[in-house]
Amino acid sequence: MIELGEATVPAATVARLPYYLRALRDLAEGGVTTTSSSELAERSGVGSAQLRKDLSYLGSFGTRGVGYDVQSLAQYIATALGLGSEHRLAIVGIGNLGHALANYSGYAARGFQVVALLDADPQVVGNSAAGLTIEHVDALEDVLARTGVSMVVLATPGPVAQAIAERIVACGVREILSFAPVALQLPDDVVVRSVDVAGELQILAFHAAARAATNGTPR
Amino acid sequence: MIELGEATVPAATVARLPYYLRALRDLAEGGVTTTSSSELAERSGVGSAQLRKDLSYLGSFGTRGVGYDVQSLAQYIATALGLGSEHRLAIVGIGNLGHALANYSGYAARGFQVVALLDADPQVVGNSAAGLTIEHVDALEDVLARTGVSMVVLATPGPVAQAIAERIVACGVREILSFAPVALQLPDDVVVRSVDVAGELQILAFHAAARAATNGTPR
DNA sequence: TAGATTGTTAATCGATTAACAATC
DNA sequence: TAGATTGTTAATCGATTAACAATC
Incomplete structure (x- = not known):
């Protein structure tokens, strides 16, 4: 509720x-x-x-x-849905998925604006994507403050997600959309929505297995 | 249940x-x-x-x-979860997101294998991604049959998703993971898991708005 | 035996559905 | 008025939680 x-x-x-x-x-x-x-x-x-x-x-x-x-x-x-006010997003972790999320074209029409991209890989930092220069995650606090971010999309590898999420929360951000395959442990007033593509496929696999077990092997 | x-x-x-x-x-x-x-x-x-x-x-x-x-x-x-048997995936719609999904490296460890990529754009068909040649969605039926696909990841634009999903189901596929922002109308025995990134952001925006409405404007 | 932790029961809670009175 | 469709009530259903007996 x-x-x-x-x-x-x-x-x-x-x-x-x-x-x-x-x-x-x-x-x-x-x-x-x-x-x-x-x-x-x-x-x-x-x-x-x-x-x-x-x-x-x-x-x-x-x-x-x-x-x-x-x-x-x-x-x-x-x-x-709060789409009257503008929501400023940062995307942390510009790998395959982060890149795709940065280039997604539907934000503007839905009241969102991507204002910062961050990554930890020196090969990636400094490159530009979706019209923004990718900044180093070491400067996370500065970047979030400077760009006025209110929500963060987390697309980092699992092992670093918890530590980065804590830093994001320390910056005052209370809404996180995570694609990292870990259960983030954060204060109760932080809202985390989590998308796990591999998990979704596993759920489908369970259904396929259940179908096979219940109906006998399907044709 | x-x-x-x-x-x-x-x-x-x-x-x-x-x-x-x-x-x-x-x-x-x-x-x-x-x-x-x-x-x-x-x-x-x-x-x-x-x-x-x-x-x-x-x-x-x-x-x-x-x-x-x-x-x-x-x-x-x-x-x-049915991860003992191998699950062969096709990805339909190789835009930004489909491309990222194709290059995701976690499939093998989880019992999944991407065996086909399809798209409708002539500029994209024939290119290769993740070690596969992208084939034309017109040949969907042939490709699914030839490659023995058991699950499909749908990453097409919304307006064409329903028609393509129907063709996928007609091929005997019963598990679909959809990233298309539409409610697919398919037979009851088809399991559809749907991921909607924009929708997730909107849910976060609702929480942000609720926080503001309940607590007064946050600092 | 004493301590620990499971597996299960029963109570609570939240979500869905069907039916229908209200009302345009 | 007659027909249509909402908004709401009440019943059902499913999911979560707490507590504890079973048992290692």
């Missing part, structure tokens, strides 16, 4: 808001001005009851018998 | 098994031969009661008063 002013929003609901926003923007692009909970839910990959329940935690946005105004609901969710 | 032979394993438990395996392998590398639920749980970022409960769905692996043998528990979880 996450406190938002007076309201309390379940974490599971928050995790779905980006899907709703995405679906609403797709609808808006297609020229659709009004939608229903069932249409929006289908495009978001959830049930319509769940969509309505989720929205009910944030307020009341529809018109009974009619549906939802696409533009205004999108605007509302975007605001709830 | 996921059926595994006679046992039934909660989906939430399956999603944590990769963390346990990772922590066990770290311990093994450090020369540790025996561990406890509390040590392993801390390294995995979960509570010790949850760890023991999760393992209990798979069987009984520890010794009361002693703990768990690191090697044999790691081996057991790896087997449960």
